[in-house]
Amino acid sequence: DQQVKQNSPSLSVQEGRISILNCDYTNSMFDYFLWYKKYPAEGPTFLISISSIKDKNEDGRFTVFLNKSAKHLSLHIVPSQPGDSAVYFCAALTPGYALNFGKGTSLLVTP
Amino acid sequence: GAGVSQSPSNKVTEKGKDVELRCDPISGHTALYWYRQSLGQGLEFLIYFQGNSAPDKSGLPSDRFSAERTGGSVSTLTIQRTQQEDSAVYLCASSSHAGGMTYEQYFGPGTRLTVT
Structure with missing residues (x-):
């Protein structure tokens, strides 16, 4: 049973525009969330995280928003760059400290 | 400093054979995790080691899978009698859990394991 869902398998955005990647979760016990970026043939790289005590966390071009009541989070990338093209995974920290991952969204930023 | 390293990078094996996958975590990291990513899927948790505590094996898909972590550092994931559905990318991760709310x-x- 998929507890972290990324319903858009792919997204295409023009360079300079905003990329918005969405993630939904079903388990209300989750209280810490992370976004990872993955290039082909490489391991995932940590991008940004958010605790449930916050509704927003910003790091440079990356901002994560958390809506606890809707069990929804989103990653905003502004402005998008061609080097941002990768697969983005949303993950929730389980009580046992493992990460529960979504299936990923493949982002393509076109020049 | 050095990141997490894994070996081999690619492994092709025949169905029914045993395989061993190795992970060297970041020095000083007390927590070590194994995940796998099958084609078109997200990362699936397999097992978690934290210090000297008993490992969390709740994600292992069958008793053909086992893992060890010797001396609190290097870990080996063993798959016995491999099946074609074991074909996947096996990923290792480590973290420090050292203070604060940092769980990266x-x-x-x-x-990349391919079972033929």
Whole structure:
């Protein structure tokens, strides 16, 4: 049973525009969330995280928003760059400290 | 410093054979995780080691899978009597859990396992 869902398998955005990647979760016990970026043939790289005590966390071009009541989070990338093209995974920290991952969204930023 | 390393990077094996995958975590990281990513899927948790505590094996898909972590550092994931559905990229991650609310896990490049 998929507890972290990324319903858009792919997204295409023009360079300079905003990329918005969405993630939904079903388990209300989750209280810490992370976004990872993955290039082909490489391991995932940590991008940004958010605790449930916050509704927003910003790091440079990356901002994560958390809506606890809707069990929804989103990653905003502004402005998008061609080097941002990768697969983005949303993950929730389980009580046992493992990460529960979504299936990923493949982002393509076109020049 | 050095990141998480894994070996081999690629492994092709025949159905029914045993395989061993190795992970060297970041020095000083007390927590080590194994995940796998099958084609078109997200990362699936397998097992978690934290210090000297008993490992969390709740994600292992069958008793053909086992893992060890010797001396609190290097870990080996063993798959016995491999099946074609075991084909996946096996990823290792480590983290420090050292103070604060930092739970980021740092991943190695993975081992691509193909069972023929």
